[in-house]
Amino acid sequence: MIDRFFVERLIYSFLIFFIFLIFKNFFTKIFIKLIKKLAYKYDFRIVSLMVDSLEKPLKNFFIYTGIYCATYMLPFSTDISTFIYKIFRTCVIITITQCLLNIVTAYEIVLNSNVINNRNKPVLKTLFPIIYKFTKVLIIILAVVIIAAEFDLKQLNSILAGIGIGGAAIALASQDLIKNFFGGFVVLADKSFNVGDFINVDSNEGTVEELGIRSTKIRTLNQEIVFVPNSKFTDSPVINYSKREARRVSFIVGVTYDTSSESIKNIIQKIKSVIDLNPMVKENSSLVKFDNFGQNSLEILIQYVIKTADYNIYMDVKDKLNFNVMELFEEEGISFTLQRVSVYMNENK
Secondary structure, three states, X not given: OOOHHHHHHHXXXXXXXXXXXXXXXXXXXXXXXXXXXXHHHOOOHHHHHHHHHHHHHHHHXXXXXXXXXXXXXXXXXXXXXXXXXXXXXHHHHHHHHHHHHHHHHHHHHHHHOOOOOOOOHHHHHHHHHHHHHHHHHHHHHHHHHHHHHHOOOOOHHHHHHHHHHHHHHHHHHOHHHHHHHHHHHHHHHHOOOOOOOEEEEOOEEEEEEEEOOOEEEEEEOOOOEEEEEOOHHHHOOEEEHHHOOOEEEXXXXXXXXXXXXXXXXXXXXXXXXXXXXOOOEOOOOOEEEEEEEOOOOEEEEEEEEEOOOOHHHHHHHHHHHHHHHHHHHHHHOOOEOOOOOOOOOOOOO
């Protein structure tokens, strides 16, 4: 005959689990809404953007709690109840671990999006990939250690000692990896570049997309991905084009030898005036001079500095000034020279 007391406990157990199962979504939404409200109140916008990542772990937590409360109602022995309690604590640790991992992942997504604008964002995007990987590994290791301690695994010390010895052996066999690893930290310490900067290192030129533990990902102008070992940044000079505040323009215009000196003087003066009047040209940076008697032309040197590091703006200003120079030559009736070869025929037989 079935024990009535046990049946009653079993029914209560199912009811408790069913209540937790029904209300898990309700309580999760209330908790998330409360955190968002506090985040908006104290102007923690990033927290409000990341809190949605906690939804799934919180739902799992309510399910774990419901199962534990349901089993608590059943008349188990002390040893079984203690074991169930340890399982529940382990589930809580797993939930906290999932929440922390989700928060780190959510922060990376928010950081890579255009939702937040921060003057330190390039530095964060450079630094965070390394911190992100280390943080995830650290969270997982701590969770494993705490769970092992929860079940009083005496073998934990020997396991950790074995990991330490194995780690030392791997370190000796991976000197290049360690060199690249510390090379990444040298880049971060020197602030040589950030993600999004256009750099040149060891003949590799392109935009930095990611600074990793072993290598840095650079996308070239041909849209190719180049993985440069971090050790290169300690052994080779790094040119960071994005750090400059201006770009220099320098070129030579050749005119035909039948151009008069007066016409050259006038065109030089007009070119300089047009360049100086452009608001994007740095003050006192323009230089327009009759430079040389070339093999096929009279050469006029034109130099100036554009007040921008942005390549597109630089090309727009340069394009406009080039057309201005062409128009001045057309107005003065001065012809550009062409590369040509003169052939002299001997009339003697």
